[in-house]
Amino acid sequence: MPREAEPSLNEKQFILQALQENLRLDGRQLDQYRPLELTFGDEYGVAQVSLGKTKVFAKASAEVTVPYTDRPLDGVFTIMTELSPMASPAFEVNRPNETEVLLSRLLEKTVRRSGALDTESLCLVAGQKCWSVRVDVHVLSHDGNVIDASCLAVVAALRHFRKSDTSMEGGVLTVYTPAEREPVPLGWLHSPFCVTWSFFGDEGETAVLDATRAEEQIRVGSCTISLNRHGEICQIAKLGGTPVEAVALLQCTSLALTKVKEFSTVLDRKLAEDSKRRDKSGRAAELTAENDR
Amino acid sequence: MATAPLLVLPGDTIDPSLIPTHRKQPLRLGPGLRHIPPSEIVPTVAGQLVVDPKKNSMWVEYNGGRYIPSTHDLVIGQVHRSAADLYYVNLSPYTANAALPHLAFEGATKKTRPQLLPGALIYARVTLANRHMDPELECVSSTTGKAEGLGPLTGGMAFDVSLGLARRLLMARNREEGRVEVLELLGAEGLAFETAVGRNGRVWVGSESTKTIVLVGRALKETDEGDLTVEQQRKLVKRLVKQLR
């Protein structure tokens, strides 16, 4: 496996020097994100997020399976992450490295364990049939801050996703095709987003948002905070690295909350735009009336 | 060269009338062309075929892709490690290292050679490049024994640009032929900085002021990514300089 290419000594010194003077190479503020783009595919549940040159693709899908025996009333929900050589030659297929393990753990904790998706609503027949929802995350291009971009892509894909409508009549489960009945959205409880701070300097005194790849390679520590717009922390992960003052971490958390609210607004707006685009003829209004039965 | 640019694809046959003939100088093939004996010349990359009858040379211009070393190119390399009598230098990420002998510096002897740490940047010329061997570099002119601006780069910052922009920056008349004026414009605005352009798509910028380096880097990046014309570059420089002040 090739090692990740390291930046040269000149670059390392310069980036640190510039950060001390509150400058970043792309002219951003220390707490400014790169331009965020969020697009949805033609299919339901396809979302692509790009933050500068970082691009992440997420696809949600669902199928009917048997629930786990220890949780007969819950559906199955999995998030699969893939960091392929497409993003960087340092990644290998089918051999997860540390970046990938930490990414998938973070998404797991942020989205799955925080109960963003109502897994009980995925249950069809207790102990026998349930929906299995799966999100595949592919990092298409890696220029730093994959975590925040992936989390946004996962949440966007799940909220955009529609699963086939079902009905239970006399013990017979029917799954309708999209032609028969309009697919229905997932039971969604809250939208968590990740905000990753990178720390620089001997005592980690400079905190920076949305680090690029080069900045990530020379940072002394990082802290990923997941929140939703209601101010609930879903997860905090400062996994080692240079120690940072506790007070600074609290400040980071409150700043992260404002960023999360921004993400939340962007996502809501994009979802509304997308549903308007799909619903040109106003068909959805008729069909929702049908679903009320 | 007044005619429309001639685009070639790998493996195309080149019209013999295009191949320059010169009585005294031998024909010189630049990057992207390969000579298959006895008398066939085949492009190996897709790009624009450029012929220079005066120098009796021809080559293919292309943008993008990975840098493929060819002799006499000026490159910015990153020292990977030091071996017994040479440095292994990385020209582009994830490729085989080039070799830079310890003694290929100006006035270098066993005792006075520069000590370069892994990760240091050097400005060097490619002396040997062929398909089956690792390239070799030098930081001194083998004819004059002078550095001629080559050697270790201290301080400053290296920016990655596309291969096309690096080539255009290196042209002798970069304004007319290469359509890049951004560095001159920045200099005319009173910014003090020095640059070194590597054909491998790296530009080193040095200056006393961090802000200047950041600004030059951004100007280069935006020129490159937006493929700006000279007029647009002027506007860009005006805008950036205004932000600085």
Added chain:
Amino acid sequence: MPLDTSAYSLALLRVDGRRWNELRRIHAQIRTQAAADGSSYFEMGHTKVMCVVNGPSEPGPRRGGTAAAAPGGGQSKDAEVAVSIVVAGFSSVDRKRVGRGDKRILELQSTISSALTASLHTHLYPHSTINISLHVLSQDGSLLAALINAATLACVDAGIPMTDYVAACTAGSTSTYAANDESADPLLDLNHQEEQELPGLTVATLGDSDRVAVLVCESRVQVGRLEGMLAVGVDGCKQVREILDRVVREKGRRMLQEGTVEKGVGLDEMDMD
């Protein structure tokens, strides 16, 4: 599934009879294994872990045969801290085998390695590896904190220069994420039962400063709760640091009195109930 801890508000006592700011009994020993460069045994209530440190030594052959990349390559000359965690099958109530590729364990390993790298003077040992092997004997909450403390002690025993102790403990809050009640108390040092029901976080600080090396929160909690929990956690870390320091000093004193203390002595004093 959730057990009832609402009794707390009646007597302000937790399920195991502690008050909100009390640590569980902490018992620690160093130099327990004769065969290792450094070793420790750490108990935090019923969470019991052992740690063995070997090195700094030359890196052995890597998995996957990528040893070729190692010699002299790259810019990093610092020692690498390699952590491996073995969770014994009998350590928790359900005897589940934890696979080697378990992502939770990998994350713990990476966290401990990264936290200790920042404290150890790794630049003194270029191109070498410090192997830290942790064994979980019994789990009752605060696992990451116990692992970090054990690893710190073992590194002290191995004589690897370090800036200061990395001491860790957990903190929680009596309110659930939904309830926004202002009267909720922060809690120090969660046991397994509390960890299951209440929001909590793991903090590790460097020495007796307020600088946080590790902060892991895996449960939903109101952002307003964080400050209180963090303050209690940092305070708990200082208490833990005192205890760790006492253990090391005590051992040092004995070594001075008795000449050298042979490695492995004192193992029989271990409380393995």
